[in-house]
Amino acid sequence: MRVVIVFLLSALLPLCCCHARDPFAWLYGPQSQRFASLQANTNGQECPDVCDCPPTFPAAMYCDGRGLTAMPSIPSRVKYLYLQNNAITAVPDSALVNATNLVWLMMHYNQLTSDTIGKKAFQQLEGLERLYLQHNNLTGFPSNLPRTLQDLRINNNKIEKVTPADLEGMDNLTILYLHDNSVTDVGTSLKALKSLMLLDISGNKLTKVPDALPEQLHQLYLQSNSIDSLPEDFLGGFTQLQYVRIAHNQLTDKGIPANTFNVTGLVELDLSYNKLERIPPVSTTLEHLYLQANQIKEFTLGSFCSIVDVTNFSKLQTLRLDGNEISLQDIPTDSALCLRLASNIKV
Numbered sequence: 276m277r278v279v280i281v282f283l284l285s286a287l288l289p290l291c292c293c294h295a296r297d298p299f300a301w302l303y304g305p306q307s308q309r310f311a312s313l314q315a316n317t318n319g320q321e322c323p324d325v326c327d328c329p330p331t332f333p334a335a336m337y338c339d340g341r342g343l344t345a346m347p348s349i350p351s352r353v354k355y356l357y358l359q360n361n362a363i364t365a366v367p368d369s370a371l372v373n374a375t376n377l378v379w380l381m382m383h384y385n386q387l388t389s390d391t392i393g394k395k396a397f398q399q400l401e402g403l404e405r406l407y408l409q410h411n412n413l414t415g416f417p418s419n420l421p422r423t424l425q426d427l428r429i430n431n432n433k434i435e436k437v438t439p440a441d442l443e444g445m446d447n448l449t450i451l452y453l454h455d456n457s458v459t460d461v462g463t464s465l466k467a468l469k470s471l472m473l474l475d476i477s478g479n480k481l482t483k484v485p486d487a488l489p490e491q492l493h494q495l496y497l498q499s500n501s502i503d504s505l506p507e508d509f510l511g512g513f514t515q516l517q518y519v520r521i522a523h524n525q526l527t528d529k530g531i532p533a534n535t536f537n538v539t540g541l542v543e544l545d546l547s548y549n550k551l552e553r554i555p556p557v558s559t560t561l562e563h564l565y566l567q568a569n570q571i572k573e574f575t576l577g578s579f580c581s582i583v584d585v586t587n588f589s590k591l592q593t594l595r596l597d598g599n600e601i602s603l604q605d606i607p608t609d610s611a612l613c614l615r616l617a618s619n620i621k622v
Contacts, residue, residue, distance in 0.1 A: 368393035416441035504530030520545040568598035580613035
């Protein structure tokens, strides 16, 4: 007799690690149904009735998508607190006084304002690593953020300015999402972030590249601002930078110093939707170049290769030039030697 056993595991797996940009995107969605109506009473510390505390994972408390307007009571054992997708309007100083063991605090998609977050609300969270505050109504960074933070997401708010005091001492911060705010200037506030690897400050009101960017950056996103020029030696001070996106700005040829992008290490460069009339010189190690929707009138092969032989050629795989003032006929016939790896050229 053949016995077929089917394990229904799919219902138990969290919906994570499948988002192209963010492995924690599953946190943004509707209320989790994974532990519906599970309540735990561990060490005499009861779970609030409106939240779920799975007995098999007592360090977590799920209060997401419950229609909450105020902070619930939080047992001291909780390390992972999910409060996203509610209507919480305030975080008083006393709200987290019992939650000093928190490692993750998810408060995105609420109705928080800067005035309703207590100045000492986060002060005692000495082990907090991940704080999500995106999609609220903040006009500035909360006071006394834990210096242990590694991942801070404060995008899609109403922040206009970043001061050095906002980020002072955050030596462990590796990810900062600040996009889709109203930031006009950050001064030298970011220089102190010695471990920062990903900075997304797109969708703001910047007119220039922020000064003194952290040297360890791996990804820099500046798209959808009003930047019309780049500083001298813009990329020269970085040691690990691989992804740069400056699309949807006001860049012109005059605003880009010579050989700005001719630096090794860069993997992806997005300059689409600007006002360029020429293809800027890029390193032969660059793999993906996006120049669509500019005003480019000439295909300059020298922008990709100064020397072409068996060992010297461009590593470019993707080249987007559509939406410019050139056609396929403008590409020189000998470009195949230089761009021998480019499987995707769009004109």
